[in-house]
Amino acid sequence: MSSEDHPLPSSWRALARTLRLGWSASPGLIAVAFATTVGAALPDVLIAVALAWLTDAVISGAGVEMVVAAVVLGVLAALSWLLRVVSERADRRFADRTAVFMEAHVVRLQSGIPSLEHHERPAYVDRAQLLRDHADTLSEVYQYLFQAVGAVLRLGLTTALLMTIHPLLGLLCLFAVPTALVSHWRGGSEHALEERVGHHERLARHFFLLGTKASPGRELRVSRARERVREGRHRAWAVRHRIMSRARWVTAVWQAAALTVFAGAFVGSLVWVSLGTGSAAQVVLLLTAGSRLAQYIGNILGQVHFLRTIWLEGGRRLLWLEELAAAAERRSVTPAPDRVGAGITLEQVSFRYPGTDRRVLDEVSLHLPAGAVVAVVGENGAGKSTLVKLLTKMYEPDTGRILVDGRPLAEIPADAWRTRLSGAFQDFARFEYPLRLSIGLGDLPRAEEEGAVERAVERADARILVERLRQGLDTQLGNTWAQGVELSEGQWQKVALARGYMRDHPLLLLLDEPASALDAETEHLLFERYAERARALRGRDHITLLVSHRFSTVRMADLIVVLDGARVIEQGAHDDLMRLDGRYAELYGIQARAYRVRNAGE
Known part of the structure; x- marks a missing residue:
């Protein structure tokens, strides 16, 4: 499959989904935040009217009007402050509560997808990494949406006030259109580029973890490779920064040009009213409202930019992950078996990992009989662990099929099937x-x-x-x-x-290199004990699959499968394979001689 198989959903669908999730987290706080954030727009705008009224009263010498205007101005300022404080606290509480909700939702989605594809395919990993990085920002979508609505309301009311001075002053809003268009284009282009260079950021973080975690610390110090790791992190960040910086400079130039257009229009309007027939109160109103007009436009652009960030880096990726998880669930239609009568059969199974061209398994046909202890051996990279991943439904075969008593494993729900499995894995x-x-x-x-x-x-x-x-x-x-x-x-x-x-009674027990950290003799003894226990459960339709790269440790198995070059080249019991005198016998002899030489040397 290609990365286009699951494209990012549209921005509007993603925003709608994010809003629904936020509402389910805390509807009461959303109502408070909306009322206070949007409600604060009215006193903010009326402050300019009160200032103009106070100016006119001062110039005319009307003492009573002067006092009333000052009181109104104070009340409006206090009300604006109060609404802003309540709004900020409601937003903060809502953001904290929703951040936990959103992050838990992302964790459930990622851990709930049956396969490992979204953890290993490069394009998917980049999207998932950006989603994890911005999961907490999803909690702020309502906050910035309400602020955007409040800024639009302020802009509309302010424009109406300016038009009371002269209708042509309403055209000031038109000069803000280029700024809005450039801001919209700037946010989209930068974030699209950020996704394309996401692998550089992941590489830098990988080097960072290597340099800060205890497990690789010993090896880095002994090998004196710490400086190499630091340089690798610096180079990865430098490449990302260079690409992003170049794009940001270009978009910043366009943004500055658009803002210059609006600033020129505002200064021209101010000169026109001051030199014309405008009164002192009108000049104050233009100065106050006009300066706030620029602020409101800036706020709108900022909220739109942030919301676009949420859509692209949060909401769209969240919806993409939800759809990916839903699609994975729809693939499975039949219940898991309670028993295995005949066994598990692989028919012409081929598989390659996403983003690669090399087949890790190539037309593998194999039967794992019920009640048997089966050992899969082969050198590193032969496809042993990949076979385990397919049997546990971490991946589906590219071609061919896996049958459980004749039923396609692809049609069995992954979660239900895994309740019938047990085992230990190499990457535990x-x-x-x-x-x-x-x-x-x-x-x-x-x-x-x-x-x-x-x-x-x-x-x-x-x-x-x-x-x-x-x-x-x-x-x-x-x-x-x-x-x-x-x-x-x-x-x-x-x-x-x-x-x-x-x-106690799994249908399939998978032991994928379960003793790789132990010596060959200890592993051999452990495998013998595992085989004895497995045979004791033979009547329970129990299949035990042992995976090892040590040929000398699996001779007790009922069936030994030899993988080499992504294919099954030999299979049979130990004695049969030794009489065959093929690859198994050759590698068994090599490893046995090496073990004897090592023991003699000790």
Whole structure:
């Protein structure tokens, strides 16, 4: 698929969706914010009238009118201030509440999409990154929309006041049209360019995390590569800044030219009224209202610019993510099976990752029989982990299909299918919770069950790990937390293994390089124990899939599948493959000899 398969929705649809979400977060605060923000327009505009009235009273020497005008001016100023304070506080409370609501909504959408495509396709990653960066600004859409409405109301009332001096002064608004058009064009062009150079920003942030996180810190210091990382971040930001700066200078020149047109018209109007038959009160009204006219136009342009930012960087991407999630849900139509009778079959399955041309799996045909322990072996990059991703519906095959007892896996809802799976993965997560919960997340409804967690620990042979921790299963993981404990890579992997064993009777148990942080002998012993447990569940239609790049550790499997060059080149039991004397036998012998030499050297 190309990035055009899911284009960004229109700005107006995105704005409407953002407004609906904001309304659902806090309708009461929206009503208060609207009344105070828009209501403040009337006293703001009438202040110019009161000043003109006060000027006329001073010149004519009318004492009573002078006092009344001063009192009215004070009341209007106080009312304007009060409405502005209430409006700001309502906006702030609404923004805080809605920011949490919007960010939670974005998290739900991203984590709810069944596939990993939006995490790995470059075009999608750029959009998702910008959406995460601007998720909090979505909460401010009502605030800026109300301010824009208030500014438009102020502009209309101010223009009407100016026309009381002379009808031609209403034409001042026409001279603001170029400014509005340029501002609209400027915001759109800059933000479109910002999306196109988003990969430079992501690269700079990647270098920033490398330089500030503890995990790569040791290697950077030993290899003395810290300066290289700093230079990489600087270059990435410099490239982005150079491209964006050039565009901003061009748009700024056009913006300045448009503002110059309006400023010239306003100064000319002021000279015309001053030298003509205008009274002192009219001159004051023009000065006050005219200066505010420029301010109101500036406010409108600022609100429009910000709203356009929300549409392009927030609202449109939010709606795009919602539609992407909805489309993913619509693909699945049949319920997940309760059992596997015959097994899982791959028919001519091919797959390549988004944005690449190389096939990671190429016309793979394979049958995983029910009740069997199946091992998938191959050198790094052979497609082993990709096969696991397809079986867990993280991706759909480009061609071919996967069948579960003859039913297409593509038609089974991802969430329902995954409740029937369990396992541990090569790129496992490090959940910095108390150990009990970090393991219990493998079966969330039973995460607090003492017996379930204990059984998972036993299945993963992680009892020694638990006993070595001072607080056992109640130990806080992660040394950045109070009384937290940092685990080694192998210990973290043991926790991930235990988490993968939380479900008692999964239809498919996937162990993708579950002991990659351990030595070959330990991995071999662990795989033997896994195979024994799997065979004990043979009558439960249980399929166990072991993935490893170590050929010498999977000989106990009922079926060994050898992947090489994105294809299945051999399959069978260990003894059968050794008699075949093909690729498996060759690599098995090489790794076995290397292991014997290493042990002899020790």
